[in-house]
Amino acid sequence: MLELDPRDELICLRxxxxxxxxxxxxxxxxxxxxxxxxxxxxxxxxxxxxxxxASVYSRGTNPTVRxxxxxxxxxxxxxxxxxxxxxxxxxxxxxxxxxxxxxxxLFINDIYGPTLxxxxxxxxxxxxxxxxxxxxxxxxxxxxRDQTRIVFMESPGSTLFHLLDIGGVATLARERGALSVIDNxxxxxxxxxxxxxxxxxxxxxxxxxxxxxxxxxxxxxxxxAELVERVFYNAYMLMGAIMPPFEAFLFLRGLMTLPTRIxxxxxxxxxxxxxxxxxxxxxxxxxxxxxxGEQPLPSVWRGHSGLFSFELAEGGxxxxxxVANRLRLFGKAVSWGGAESLVITGHKxxxxxxxxxxxxxxxGLLRLSIGFEGVDALIEDLDRALA
Ligand SMILES: *Cc1c(COP(=O)(O)O)cnc(C)c1O
Numbered sequence: 001m002l003e004l005d006p007r008d009e010l011i012c013l014r015x016x017x018x019x020x021x022x023x024x025x026x027x028x029x030x031x032x033x034x035x036x037x038x039x040x041x042x043x044x045x046x047x048x049x050x051x052x053x054a055s056v057y058s059r060g061t062n063p064t065v066r067x068x069x070x071x072x073x074x075x076x077x078x079x080x081x082x083x084x085x086x087x088x089x090x091x092x093x094x095x096x097x098x099x100x101x102x103x104x105x106l107f108i109n110d111i112y113g114p115t116l117x118x119x120x121x122x123x124x125x126x127x128x129x130x131x132x133x134x135x136x137x138x139x140x141x142x143x144x145r146d147q148t149r150i151v152f153m154e155s156p157g158s159t160l161f162h163l164l165d166i167g168g169v170a171t172l173a174r175e176r177g178a179l180s181v182i183d184n185x186x187x188x189x190x191x192x193x194x195x196x197x198x199x200x201x202x203x204x205x206x207x208x209x210x211x212x213x214x215x216x217x218x219x220x221x222x223x224x225a226e227l228v229e230r231v232f233y234n235a236y237m238l239m240g241a242i243m244p245p246f247e248a249f250l251f252l253r254g255l256m257t258l259p260t261r262i263x264x265x266x267x268x269x270x271x272x273x274x275x276x277x278x279x280x281x282x283x284x285x286x287x288x289x290x291x292x293g294e295q296p297l298p299s300v301w302r303g304h305s306g307l308f309s310f311e312l313a314e315g316g317x318x319x320x321x322x323v324a325n326r327l328r329l330f331g332k333a334v335s336w337g338g339a340e341s342l343v344i345t346g347h348k349x350x351x352x353x354x355x356x357x358x359x360x361x362x363x364g365l366l367r368l369s370i371g372f373e374g375v376d377a378l379i380e381d382l383d384r385a386l387a
Contacts, residue, residue, distance in 0.1 A: 110157025
């Protein structure tokens with residue numbers, strides 16, 4: 001049974017309080033406005049000086065988005081949050097807002113493909129990076145350079161689901177004068193709290209579990225007011241990848257059921273992963289709670305959500321495609337985190353093919369996002385496709 005922090009359940013439900021004056025609406029009003037008028041010029045000038053939290057112009061702050069921002073900050077135990085048009089919007093603004101030519105970024109383990117593509121693009125502007133495949137803090141430390149300003153991690157990653165000692169990485173980064181950043185999308189704000197382990201900045205793609213219904217794209221950055229403000233003034237306002245108020249409304253609606261959904265995703269995915277682990281056609285299941293001793297559960301991590309991968313015993317990529325095509329209940333689509341189950345093959349398919357990833361994603365890999373069709377029906381579908 002997945003134990004969540006009871007405080008989080010309340011935060012997810014009472015995210016609407018700040019706009020409660022809207023006639024007792026359960027969800028906040030959608031503030032569909034580009035500008036916000038002030039009574040006096042003095043008031044306008046005052047708010048222009050704190051545009052990161054005051055509603056002046058919706059490229060800076062919008063009241064509906066602000067409710068989501070304060071809710072996500074509270075869930076991640078951070079001081080401040082800004083929401084973005086997408087997870088990549090948050091990642092891009094964070095890197096551009098905090099780095100300058102000559103700086104170095106160290107990526108650890110599995111990293112979302114487009115994040116690495118952006119890092120390669122940044123080389124054109126004199127920002128360099130390396131990727132290290134290790135859990136051991138000394139090895140990670142050995143890969144840092146004098147110019148390393150950001151240590152960027154995902155734990156669990158979204159393909160092979162490696163877990164890192166995120167507190168250890170945060171301490172290492174701090175000792176060496178770098179910031180630690182985690183893409184916490186897979187764990188959601190419910191399953192681990194990186195800021196409590198000393199991580200400086202937490203990034204989410206809201207497009208996955210936070211939204212939860214495959215109908216909205218968004219992102220978020222949470223951390224100290226000082227760091228989030230730096231990203232706000234150096235990149236957020238200037239790049240303009242902002243979250244529209246309707247999307248913020250959808251994500252607040254999604255948050256209301258996030259704890260319930262995560263419990264169900266967790267339970268069903270674990271049952272299906274265990275079934276596949278004992279299946280003759282399956283070589284290996286990549287689920288962080290089915291570790292073979294390699295992936296001890298850190299005390300900071302409450303358990304896994306509904307996303308995992310498995311590798312076929314034989315046949316490689318062509319067979320993986322065939323198995324995916326035989327599945328009836330799993331939609332063939334990118335992304336994950338909705339009510340419907342999804343499948344994607346790893347190797348040679350863009351979203352999972354990490355060009356410079358070592359070790360490479362196994363050829364016969366399928367990644368499943370477990371939805372709410374029911375364990376029995378999904379296992380029956382998988383067994384038939386694997387027969
Ligand atoms: C989807 C995803 C992103 C990018 O988020 P978008 O909202 O699609 O831009 C970043 N990191 C991880 C781990 C993701 O799964």
